[in-house]
Amino acid sequence: MQSARSLNAIEFLNKQAAEIQQSIVIDKSCYNDSVKRGLRNADGSGVMAGVTRIGNVNGYFMKDGKKMPMPGQLIYRGINVEELVDGFMSEGRLGFEETAYLLLFGALPNRPSLESFTRILDEYRTLPERFFEDMILCAPSNDIMNKLARSVLALYSYDPDPETDLNNIEKELDQVLHLVARTPVIVANAFAVKKHYYDNESLFIHRPKDGLSTAENFLYSVRHDNNFTSDEAQLLDLCLVLHAEHGGGNNSAFACRVLSSSGTDIYSSISAAVGSLKGPKHGGANKKVMEMFSYIEKDVKNWKDETELLSYLRKILRKEAAGGDGLIYGMGHAVYTLSDPRAVTLKAMAKVLAEKKGMLDEFELFETVERLAPTAFAEERNEEKVMCANVDMYSGLVYKMLGIPEELYTPLFAIARMVGWCAHRIEEVFNSNKIIRPAYKAVAPKGEFVPLDRR
Numbered sequence: 001m002q003s004a005r006s007l008n009a010i011e012f013l014n015k016q017a018a019e020i021q022q023s024i025v026i027d028k029s030c031y032n033d034s035v036k037r038g039l040r041n042a043d044g045s046g047v048m049a050g051v052t053r054i055g056n057v058n059g060y061f062m063k064d065g066k067k068m069p070m071p072g073q074l075i076y077r078g079i080n081v082e083e084l085v086d087g088f089m090s091e092g093r094l095g096f097e098e099t100a101y102l103l104l105f106g107a108l109p110n111r112p113s114l115e116s117f118t119r120i121l122d123e124y125r126t127l128p129e130r131f132f133e134d135m136i137l138c139a140p141s142n143d144i145m146n147k148l149a150r151s152v153l154a155l156y157s158y159d160p161d162p163e164t165d166l167n168n169i170e171k172e173l174d175q176v177l178h179l180v181a182r183t184p185v186i187v188a189n190a191f192a193v194k195k196h197y198y199d200n201e202s203l204f205i206h207r208p209k210d211g212l213s214t215a216e217n218f219l220y221s222v223r224h225d226n227n228f229t230s231d232e233a234q235l236l237d238l239c240l241v242l243h244a245e246h247g248g249g250n251n252s253a254f255a256c257r258v259l260s261s262s263g264t265d266i267y268s269s270i271s272a273a274v275g276s277l278k279g280p281k282h283g284g285a286n287k288k289v290m291e292m293f294s295y296i297e298k299d300v301k302n303w304k305d306e307t308e309l310l311s312y313l314r315k316i317l318r319k320e321a322a323g324g325d326g327l328i329y330g331m332g333h334a335v336y337t338l339s340d341p342r343a344v345t346l347k348a349m350a351k352v353l354a355e356k357k358g359m360l361d362e363f364e365l366f367e368t369v370e371r372l373a374p375t376a377f378a379e380e381r382n383e384e385k386v387m388c389a390n391v392d393m394y395s396g397l398v399y400k401m402l403g404i405p406e407e408l409y410t411p412l413f414a415i416a417r418m419v420g421w422c423a424h425r426i427e428e429v430f431n432s433n434k435i436i437r438p439a440y441k442a443v444a445p446k447g448e449f450v451p452l453d454r455r
């Protein structure tokens with residue numbers, strides 16, 4: 001708990017908050033062809049910051065120097081995710097483990113390799129001795145992403161040889177596999193402890209069970225009675241596959257690559273990625289979407305009245321409703337234009353589940369918001385924008401219908417994305433091996449030192 005502010009602190013912070021406004025303002029005109037706001041070109045496309053063989057995200061194509069919208073495509077190691085999903089589903093398997101293998105090692109595993117890989121994950125799920133007691137039980141956090149980032153960093157001190165060795169990729173792979181295997185366990189344990197300390201519930205800890213997949217083990221661990229159905233496991237597995245990787249430029253993978261490029265250890269790099277994903281404009285949006293809809297459900301009298309809904313969305317954009325952030329969460333994307341393929345699949349899953357669970361009204365509200373958001377944006381900003389639902393729009397609704405609590409939405413994203421981050425880490429450290437160091441144009445006016453008594 002932060003200690004109560006003294007009078008001096010209150011006055012100081014008040015004065016400085018007003019003063020700092022002057023020094024942080026940078027006119028948007030300072031950004032131009034050579035200084036790129038958010039590392040974005042004038043047409044909104046991202047600055048090319050690197051080269052990767054891991055994932056590819058296509059959301060537009062260039063024609064006569066103009067960005068043209070197209071249906072989104074997500075490709076893992078050259079394989080379209082839709083094809084990957086159809087492939088393992090048609091063969092009647094869960095797919096997260098083979099997706100993880102594909103992303104980490106570059107090719108789909110054959111049967112013996114997949115079996116060794118899943119056996120290693122079983123073996124590596126065990127947390128280091130006293131890690132749970134000392135790092136999770138004794139130092140709980142109300143926020144599971146915060147607990148995960150701290151746990152990843154803490155694993156450094158439980159690793160007898162934690163520093164990166166450029167001549168030892170095998171050691172790095174061992175660290176990677178431990179992180180991939182342990183992340184769901186840390187999340188499940190951190191959640192149990194959070195429910196106990198902050199929500200006054202009984203504490204129960206289920207150790208992971210050998211032979212279960214990542215999705216099955218997660219459901220097994222977070223449910224009081226360990227029970228889950230194969231349909232539930234299949235849906236969660238699919239969610240994990242869809243969230244596993246998104247190219248090198250997404251904020252968390254790039255954060256991981258930036259840190260990795262300095263030569264720092266894997267735990268520092270990955271904890272930074274977790275911190276990035278927590279952000280509400282990134283993976284944290286799945287939780288924010290559900291918060292936004294609880295405002296909409298409360299404030300909009302008639303969900304079917306599109307005029308009322310549109311006017312509420314415009315209020316959100318004006319920062320006058322739904323928490324005042326000014327964002328319609330779950331909408332928009334830095335790359336995708338017409339569609340985010342993950343959102344398309346998640347929406348279809350949400351619809352089927354909503355029909356089964358009698359939640360079609362809620363599903364239809366999400367769908368209407370998705371349809372009206374571009375109009376609200378165009379009317380409010382006076383600017384036409386091709387804008388689609390992103391991965392975070394329907395994932396929370398799917399999790400809600402699977403009975404998964406809201407605190408776990410972003411951590412589930414992290415469990416899946418751990419694979420993508422680790423693949424980018426390996427590529428950055430063992431291939432690029434050049435410190436990432438862009439330039440910043442300094443725009444402060446010239447100043448001079450004034451003696452203290454004359455200020």
Ligand SMILES: CC(=O)SCCNC(=O)CCNC(=O)[C@H](O)C(C)(C)COP(=O)(O)OP(=O)(O)OC[C@H]1O[C@@H](n2cnc3c(N)ncnc32)[C@H](O)[C@@H]1OP(=O)(O)O
Pocket residue numbers: 044280281282283285317326327328329330331332333334335390391392
């Ligand atoms: C896993 C993921 O990270 S998926 C994304 C999850 N995030 C969200 O759902 C949050 C809501 N969406 C957004 O904030 C944005 O669409 C982002 C962060 C995803 C992408 O942002 P950008 O790359 O800046 O998008 P883009 O360049 O198309 O945006 C143009 C403008 O529209 C605004 N905008 C884009 N989407 C939205 C939105 N959903 N609500 C309000 N304004 C938006 C941007 O803030 C930007 O404003 P600016 O001109 O003042 O900078």
Ligand SMILES: O=C([O-])CC(=O)C(=O)O
Pocket residue numbers: 057245246249250251282334335390391
């Ligand atoms: O690519 C991005 O900017 C964000 C995103 O959708 C992801 O990381 O899954």
